[in-house]
Each structure stands twice: as C-alpha cells, then as structure tokens.
Amino acid sequence: MARANPAATAAEVGTEIEALTQIVKNEYPHQYVGNGFVENLRIRAEPLQDRLTGRLRPTLLVFAGAVALMLLIVCFNVANLMLAKATTRRREIAVRVALGAPRGRIVSQLFTESLMISMLGGGLGLVLAVLAVHALNASRQAALAGLPEVSIDGVTAAFTFLTAVATGLIFGMAPALSSQGLGVSEALHSESGSASSSVTLRRMRQALIVSQLGFSLTLLISAALLAKSFLRLRNTDPGFRAENVLTARLAVAGPGFMRRVLDGVRQLPGVDSAAVVTGMPLGNAGNFGNFQIEGRPQAPRGQEPKTGMIEVSPEYFQVLGVPLLQGRALTARDESNAARVVVVNEAFARQFFPGESPLGRRIVANVTGEQVWDEIVGVVGTIHQGGLDRDVTPTVYHASFQGGSLLVHAISDPTSLIPAVEKLVASVDRDQPVYDVRTLQRRLDDSLGSRRFNAVLTGSFAFFAAALACIGVYGVMSYLVTLRSSEIGIRLALGAQPSQVMSSILREGAALGAVGSVVGIAGALSLSRYLTALLYGVSPRDLETYGLFTVLLMSVAFAASIVPGRRAARVDPVTVLRNA
Secondary structure, three states: OOOOOOOOOOHHHHHHHHHHHHHHHHHHHHHHHOOOOHOOOOOOOHHHHHHHHHHHHHHHHHHHHHHHHHHHHHHHHHHHHHHHHHOHHHHHOOOOOHHHOOOOHHHHHHHHHHHHHHHHHHHHHHHHHHHHHHHHHOOOOOOOOOOOOOOOOOHHHHHHHHHHHHHHHHHOHHHHOOOOOOHHHHHHHHHHHHHHHOOOHHHHHHHHHHHHHHHHHHHHHHHHHHHHHHHHHOOOOOOHHHOOEEEEEEEOOOOHHHHHHHHHHHHHEEEEEEEEOOOOOOOOOEEEEEEEEEOOOOOOOOOOOOOEEEOOOOOOOHHOOOEEEEEEEOOHHHHHHOOOOOEEEEEHHHHHHOOOOOOOOEEOOOOHHHHHHHHEEEEEEEOOOOOOOOOOOOOOEEEEEOEEEEEEEOOOOOHHHHHHHHHHHHHHHHOOOEEEEEHHHHHHHHHHHHHHHHHHHHHHHHHHHHHHHHHHHHHHHHHHHHHHHHHHHHHHOOOHHHHHHHHHHHHHHHHHHHHHHHHHHHHHHHHHHHHHHHHHOOOOOOOHHHHHHHHHHHHHHHHOOOOHHHHHHOOOOOHHHHHH
C-alpha cells in the first residue's frame, strides 16, 4: 500500500508501478526463468477506493437509474395533473389577464404551486428516507456487509432540496407555458372542453403517459431479469451438503495444533465429523497454479494448464457430503507418506482426462527446483468453491492438517456447538482466536444476499412504477373523456353506438401502451450492459422476459382505459346537448 504524490496522475502512478515488474524479474531471474505462471505476473496499481467499493458500482448504478426513472414517472404524473388543472383554469386566467394581471405574475404563480408540491414531497421523502435507512442498517443485508452504515448527512439533505426545486421548476414549466399562448377573447367565449382540445396539449399529455409506461416497462424488465437470475442461482447445486455444518476460522498454527483441535472437536457431544481446509467453500477459491501431466509434452511457456490447489484433512469430503466418484478418498496416512497422492474433482477429470480415467496418472506443480510428482487416487464431486455465481474450476486436493478453516458436521443444530468449540480451542491454545463463526447454510444464504437484495429492491421500484403508470393512464383517459363529453354526446345523438365510443377510448389506451412498450424495450436494451454484471445464467436480452412484461404492460394500459371507456359509452346525449 502506498500514498501517491498529490501532484502525480493516476496514469503516472500506474506506469511507475508496472515498471517495477521488470525490475523484480531482473533482480530475481532464478525465480522467473522456466516458471511460466510466475513469469506472466505483473505489478499494477489499483486505487484503494476501487478495491473497497468496486464490487458495488454496478449495483449502485442500477439502483440510481431505477430511482431516477421512479422520480421521472412521479414527475410526469404531477405534470399531467398540473396541465389538467391549468386547462380547467383557462377562463379564470383569462379573466385575470383581462383585468390587467401581468402574464409574468400568472406564470410565477403556476411555478410557485408546482414548487410547493415538489418541496412538500421532498420533505416527506426525506422523512421516509430516514426511516428506511434506519431499517436498512438494522438488517445489514449481505449487499452492504463489511461497509460502513448508510447515513443521511447534510450533503444528502442538500441534494434532496435541490432535486425538489429542480423537479418543481422543470415539471411546472409545461402548465406555466400552456398559459402563455392564451387568447383572452377565445378563452372567455369558449368552453373549457373545446379550449382544452388543443392538439399541442393533447399530444403533451400523451407524451407524458407514453414516457411513464416506457420507464415502467424498463424497470419491470430489469426487475424480472434480476429475479430470474436470483432464482436460477438459488437453485444451483453448490456441490456440497450445507445442512448441520458449522464453520469457523482460526489463525493458522501448524498441523500439530489443528490435529489436536480436530481430535477434541470429534469428541464433543453432538458432533458427527470434523475437518479443516485451507479454502472455505463459497469464500475462497484456493490457490491457482500451473501443473504438468506425466507423459504429455510440456506446454509452451505461458500456456501451461492451471488448476486450483486446496489442502484438506481426510474427513473434509465426508463433512460436506461430497460424493466419491472414482477411486478412493484421502486418509490420514496420505499426509505423511513419502508417496504423495491427491484427489481431483470431476471438473478436473472432465477437462484434462476427457473420455479416460485419471486414476493412477501423475501430475507435478510447475515450479523450479526439484519436482515432486503426485499420483491421482480418487475423483470427487465438484464444489462451487468461489461462490455459486462463479464457474466451477478444476481443483486438486492434498491431504494436510494445515488449513485455517474448521468445519464441523453436527448431528442436530450446529449453532449449539459454538460455545463448546470456542472453549475447546481455548483449552488447546488460549491465545488462538476463533472468528467468523457461522453455519454453512448461513454462508450459503449470505452468498445470495446481495442478489436477493437487488431483486427485491428493484422489484419494489418496478411495482410502484407500474402502479403509478396505471394511475396515470386512468387519470388522463378519464380527464379526456370529461373534456370530450360534448363531442361524445353529439356523436351518440347522430347515431354512433356506445360500443363504438368505448372502442375508440380503448384503442387510444392500447395505442399509448404500444408506443410506451417500444420506449420501455429500448430503455431496457440500453441498460443491458449495466445489468450483465448482476445477472447469472440469464441473458440481459432474454426474449421470454421482454415478451411477457411487454404484454403485461400493454394489458395494464388497456385495463386502465376500460372504466373511462365505459363512462364515455354511458354519456346521455340529451343532457349534454341541453347543457351545450
């Protein structure tokens, strides 16, 4: 770790650090010559901030986009309401203009009304955010594990204030500008229905509804992809049995210490078996290195085959319920025997010995100096060592009691063994800490925590967005029916059938849904490159998901138009013509 000179740029630091690679190789040639794996290593600089929070960047970008879309949907709804309000107030505004009120004062009033709504909404949102952040910190989802608690500070409050002001001004602009072109004589001598039938205002309302529907579909598709990814990941076989297994980490104190710990743990009441390992499942992918297969030509430097290498005590596979597929398992004698033996996983056998048995074949780690050959005596099932969302890798298992991770298979509840295990380790060495004590099932659940968190939060955004869009469609269509009551009454009086009137309203709602779906699909496709890093086993352009939720959104838009359509079909032409 190093603190860079404040005057240096990131590129300059990176160049200097990478130059160290060649310097080290020149000073220690005997460790690099002939060792292709090490020879290809290089030193590079990475900002500490990226190392600490880089994994959260894709998630935060998706959430920021979801919040922005939600905000726009709400603002479009409010803008539509403000437009409707401004339309119904045209006669009032015309009277005020005729009495000498400056147009600037009227526009200022409309802006102020919009600003007050947004400020009240921003204040309420800030209060709800305080409660939400408190709940979030209390639960500490796996997506935030290891990071400082989330807090609302002055910057957050200032951002909320500025956002409220900006949305109030921007989305109050449409109703304010709609009053600018108002003709006093026209407004005073025309009805609100005919005056508000302006093509420009109608298209503006339709554009706002299309945008709401489109943004809602973008969120729905994104949430569905994340949920589908989570379900697929949850149904992935980890390759081991997580039930009734307690895990803990210990500082490595040598094989003698770990042997004594294992001997003591096995004697505890309620313990079925116990083992140690150098790489905890779902948390450590183990060491990777080059190796060579006896009898095969050596690969060119830099192209040697690579495999994971993990040291385990003999009962490791029994504790995890990993099946033995071929040969025999490791035993305690394999650790000290002169004849070195190893067990490989199924992924190793499939990749390096396709169509043949690896039993009896020998491999050697590609290191300089004396080469020690290991004989393959068994093949076991493949474990998702680095996590469920990572591809399985070829792995070689050596017999050893050197591992610092302890696994205990309990007969019943594994958490009941925690005090006894901690006390036993202390009895062997009171200075030896036991930490990160969790059940293996909890580790498995925690490994899915961030993806569950992503799916639930994005799904919540999508649900509320779709509900708001549905309300928006219903509100606009109802308002348009009210404005067109005279036109509808005349059409009915001239012989139009109520079913025809209703069909015209439904067609307009369906058309809005269709155009909104096109916008939503385009938005989802543009977000696909950001979603890729958050998906597992699901394409960001999954046709089934796109098709299902496009049909769902169009159905919502159509359904939201049914009630206004039925109301339009029931207009009494006699009453309308009498009041005309």
